Amino acid sequence: TETIAAASDRPNEAPEAEALNGDIAKLRDAVLEKLTYSVGKDRNAASERDWFIAVALAVRDRMVDNWMTSVRGNYRDNRRRVYYLSLEFLIGRLLVDSLTNLGIVEPMRAALASLDVDLEKLRDIEPDAALGNGGLGRLAACFMESMATLSIAAHGYGIRYDHGLFRQTIADGWQHEFPEDWLEFGNPWEFPRPEVSYMIGFGGAVESIPRNSHPAHVWHPSETVEAVAYDTPVVGWRGKHVNTLRLWSARAPDPLKLDVFNSGDYVGALADQVRAESISKILYPSDSTPAGLELRLRQEYFFASASLQDLIRRHLEQHGDIELLADKVAIQLNDTHPSIGVAELMRLLVDVHGVDWDRAWEITVATFSYTNHTLLPEALETWPAPLMERLLPRHMQIIFLINAKHLDGLRAKGMEDAGKLSAVSLIDEHGGRHVRMGHLAFLGSHKVNGVSGLHSELVKQTVFRDLHEIFPDRICNVTNGVTFRRWLYEANPHLTKLLVETLGRGFLDDASQLQKLEPFADDLDFQARWAAAKQLNKEHLASVVADRLLIKINPNALFDVQIKRMHEYKRQLLNILDTIALYNEIRAQPMRDMAPRVKIFAGKAAASYQQAKLIIKLANDVARVVNNDPTVRDQLKVVFLPNYNVSLAEAIIPAADLSEQISTAGMEASGTGNMKMALNGALTIGTLDGANVEIREKVGSENIFIFGLKADEVAARRARGIDARETIAASPQLREVLESIADGVFSHDDRHRYQGLVDAITYHDYFLVTADFDSYRAAQAAVARRWRDRKSWQRSAILNTARTAWFSSDRAIAEYADQIWNVPVSRPKD
Ligand code: GP0
Secondary structure, eight states, X not given: OOOOOOGGGOTTOOSOHHHHHHHHHHHHHHHHHHIIIIIOOOTTTOOHHHHHHHHHHHHHHHHHHHHHHHHHHHHHTTOOEEEEEOSOEEEEOOHHHHHHHHTOHHHHHHHHHTTTOOHHHHHHHSOOEXXXXXXXXXXXXXXXXXXXXXXXXXXXXXXXXXXXXXXXXEETTEEEEEOOOTTTTOOTTOEEEEEEEEEEEESOEEEEEOOSSSOEEEEEOSEEEEEEEEEEEEEOGGGOOEEEEEEEEEEOSSSOOHHHHHTTOHHHHTHHHHHHHGGGTBOOOOSXXXXXXXXXXXXXXXXXXXXXXXHHHHHHHHHOOGGGHHHHEEEEEESSTTTHXXXXXXXXXXXXXXXXXHHHHHHHHHHEEEEOOOOOGGGSOEEEHHHHHHHOHHHHHHHHHHHHHHHHHHHHTXXXXXXXXXXXXXXXXXXXXXXXXHHHHHHTOSEEXXXXXXXXXXXXXXXXXXXXXXXXTXXXXXXXXXXXXXXXXXXXXXXXXXXXXXXXXXXXXXXXXGGGGGGGGGOHHHHHHHHHHHHHHHHHHHHHHHHHHOOOOOTTSEEEEEESOOOGGGTHHHHHHHHHHHHHHHHHOTTSOOOOEEEEEEOOOOTTOHHHHHHHHHHHHHHHHHHTOGGGTTSEEEEEESSOOHHHHHHHGGGOSEEEEOOOTTOOSOOSHHHHHHHTTOEEEEOSOTTHHHHHHHHOGGGSEEOSOOHHHHHHHHHHOOOOHHHHHTOHHHHHHHHHHHTTTTOTTSTTTTHHHHHHHHHOOTTOHHHHHHHHHHHHHHHHHHHHSHHHHHHHHXXXXXXXXGGBHHHHHHHIIIIIIOOOOOOTTO
16 A cells, blocks of 8 residues: 655645555555445456546545435534525536545545556546536536535535536537537436435316315326436535535336337337436526527426425425424525426415415515526526416416515505506516516515626616615625635645645635735745746646647746637627737737737537627637747637536636636626636736626736726617727727728638628627727736736736635625525534
8 A cells, every 4th residue: 555745745635644544545445345346347357437436436435424414413403404496507527526525635546546546537537517508507516515515504406417518529610519428427426316206297277176265276287207316415625514416307207108119109109208308308508598498497397396395395304394494494596597486386385285375475485585697688587478378387377476466565555657567577568478587586585696796786777676676675795606625726736735835724724814825925936836836737738738729839828718608798709809919910010029828718609609609710710820820930829629618627727827807897797717717816807897896806906907898888888879880990900800800811711701790890789899999908918018027927916816715605605694594604624
């Protein structure tokens, strides 16, 4: 058995070296046992995947003891439970995450080394659990980890999609989508619970049974689907508390119609099963675009109903009294996706558990709270009333009744303005009746939160303006956060090691101690070590780029990074225009001494979002031209890394020098990539949007590059009109850039490819790319000047890390616990 080296090589772990050596032997035995008896392979025949499964199973065993203890503790203490309902959990890989939180990364590495197995190789074999589209889903994953870290009795509920977010390839510059298959070789982290299942109904009719007081309602669905549970333990920092992520899979109650099968119609015999199971087949590949399909509503109801039935069963088992539900349960709705749950809880309380309507509504509102993630109108879900009527007839009745009582109450209070009443109605009457799911979530919740200070204010002023007037205490703010375990300790071990050597281990438990780094910002010796850590991360990313794209990038260049979903409001186009302007400068003045830059892009476009896909093509076209132009030499490189996902983010973020957060002000609710990069010592170039505002407050305006129109100026500018011809005429640089695109400089094979794109921003620049261009260019010039003064740059970078502790998801979750859920938290060291 190998022993392990100095404590400084295992910065993330506390135990003594001797204990570790004992642990190494135990881990080795545990892995070998799993390989033999669970995987069924001999050491000599085992593939890397076999080893990965064996290790994951051995690690899972370690979690289970604390899981059982946590579950028993949750029952014993009678604590209020938190249920986080989310249609997305963008988890990524779990191997190193679990090892880190259990404090056994290095012992496991040593145990595996003694078996001639390389932990890093196993790490790369694990497929990402990509059950989410982007920020919203990744936030849910960070929150699960922080809720476990803070010992909250929390459960996540979602859908176990057979296929997560599509795999993106880039062929000839164009995005292509392929199905993703994360379960292909099984999932060692989960426990299937075939015995935990619920019937979920669809369609049919509602029967009214006359009674003395008021009629009872019985829904007779015409179709039922079974929801089956799969549980994944979620381990918090230091392994103390373990929560459960319960994901539902759809199953047909009858696997096949035997008579139809025997008659020879094999496909027909399986039709019901296929229809039922399609519910959990695939994640909706949409981000902030409407998913107006029936299947999406079926997914939403399926998971909301299964989760509510499950939590009510648990509540009644423990407390025996449905009246106590709101005291013992807090349910967080992650966006409107689970908001049909408001009507479902009313149905369960009134129709199934016999609670009277008004009391049921009180319980519902006290139980639910809702997080809004966007102001984009196209992302605020509404369902055609006829569709909901057909699929969920009883819920439609309930929604109409909630609405009638809501509007009657307002009229009784003297509100008569028909316009106001229709603005706060659950039913949108314009252009065919639609149910407003945001309004349903708002009315059914005691708290509604936005995800950054600016966003929460805009929520009050825009989407929920009229409802906010009626319920002025309901909207609050909880600025997003990210888990430092994954996004600092695991993704950036070089920096973490330096921080431990400099500050001691205290910051690992209490991020606010990162402040102690401030005095080192001017320390030249520390700066040198800081730069060395960054350099290693950049070399690693350069090797990833070389592997995947066969492009050589210079690790000494400024790594200028924009990684996020492709969307017009996020303005990758603005960054591409800047790239072209830089390219023009280099060609015009080849002898000018420039600081070399690498522009790094990554991100997926929704499959149906043509404009976003065209912008991907443009980025790739610009990359091809720039990277192959001999006059450019090493001064500028452009790379578009395909298939952006959590694992790729873990490689890019620690290597970033500059973080691009350049959305049109007022449009990015928060952003979370902005926090991850600032924490890892990148400087931000950004607009005053989302959490950028708070990042500037924390890091100081000298340590961030802010440019562009502010949210109120964006509104004013749009009100004046978005024809950009004057703006373009006034900016020679912008004109040159747009002309070169329109002329086909980057598309010789199809000269008019970008004519439509250029026309669009010329005559109808809704996202104000042109309006912010000059100011963005000026900010980029300031970036270049700062970069040349490397000491000053490093000072700012260090201060970014020192001052971003507030963006920990532990802080965000502690705020939810205090302001919204009313549950206690305890820190791992308490
Ligand atoms: C918001 F509405 N977000 C949506 C959506 O459908 N998907 C999604 O990922 C994002 C916001 O755009 C965000 O600003 C925010 O930080 C995140 O939700 C979590 O609140 C981008 O990161």
